[in-house]
Amino acid sequence: MNVTLHVWRQKNATSPGKMVKYEAKNISPDTSFLEMLDSVNQELIARDEDPIAFDHDCREGICGTCSLMINGLAHGPERATTTCQLHMRSFKDGDTIYIEPWRASAFPVLKDLVVDRGAFDRIIASGGYISVSTGSAPEANSVPVPKDASDLAMDAAACIACGACVAACPNASAMLFTAAKVSQLALLPQGQPERQRRVLDMVRQMDSEGFGHCTNIGECSTACPKEISMDFIAMLNREHLKATLSKK
């Protein structure tokens, strides 16, 4: 199959970018989206042009490194699918495909389709952890966890921090990400000692990174390759309200 690509090309973080047109020819429908970009890049390299820079790592849909706004949708048209798990059979021969980086002032473009998602790391560093004395691993069954709590915590922990929620949000808000990271620990016994401080610090860090706020529209959850529920945003709101009111 043949497709026409419009790709965001930007030399570096400081230079302005623009959409550039490329033709991808003789692509098998079983090719993955990133392999299609690889083959376009091979041609660019053969012509001595700069290949298109994009993020990828595991290509198994679990690491959260790949990104891309594909035809206006984070990770492309398939639900609960990362870009690396998207295949060309999701498109038709002759399609025009727009490919852009995540757009948010908190995710500055470094080059072409690669953005700096360090803002997420700083939100995690501000409180998305538990403090434990290291040593040998404790007996796993010594801390009982209710089944429903562990199930819900695992749903939140499915977040791979890819940033699709921010990219899809009309406000460029990081609420779904922050909510998943706050909730996964708030639900478990190990997360209790730092529960209040965690939510306050993570929300403060989220705001200071320059993300927008949540207007409860729901684009984030729909775009999320791990289908993280907006219910976790309600949980974050609840945690934040309780922590603020009870803080000494």
Next chain:
Amino acid sequence: MAPALALYRTSVGKKVVMALTGLILVGFVVAHMLGNLKVFTGGEHLNEYAEFLRTVGAPALPYGMALWIARIVLLVSVVLHIVAATQLTLQDRAGRPQRYAYHKKQAATYASLTMRWGGVIILLFVIYHILHFTTGTAHQNYIHGDVYHNVVSGFQVWYVSVIYIIAMVALGAHLYHGVWSMFQTLGLNNQTWNGVLRGIAVLTALAVVIGNIALPVAVLAGFLT
């Protein structure tokens, strides 16, 4: 006061302010709609009800005091609601300076995407509404104290009725997303309650729109004279 200020400093806290002031305003809008329905029980009833709003609380409160307390609470709520919304909107604009060349929406409802301009329309309508029915400035046949006469003669002007109907549809859309959003912001939503809370939002929006639109429609249809 300190926790309230700490709360307001965050985007999450500003939303709480919007939710709580929104709750006050929704309560008012629903009560206002129910009061409006008195028009269908006859002019005397409606005028008595309007007088009751001024004498309520007597003799502990002087004449009109309860009404003015309510007005001040509403005015403060409106101001806080708008200030928080404006600050948050500016934060969002700064959050994405470079727009997408191509962007599709999947989950967004029309109501959720028109909260801001819808809010501006509602504000303009409220100003007009006060000039029309409260002060009488924008009413061509205003008799102070005769609410029934003012309502009927006001809505007999067809374009005034059209303005009211359009404004109520805008208010309905605002409530449809706003009431549900309020539950989400206050952290009340979860798997068990989402359906019920969505239902409350839909019912509130429908009740306010239908209840209020019934007045101009009844006047234009010649049912109220």
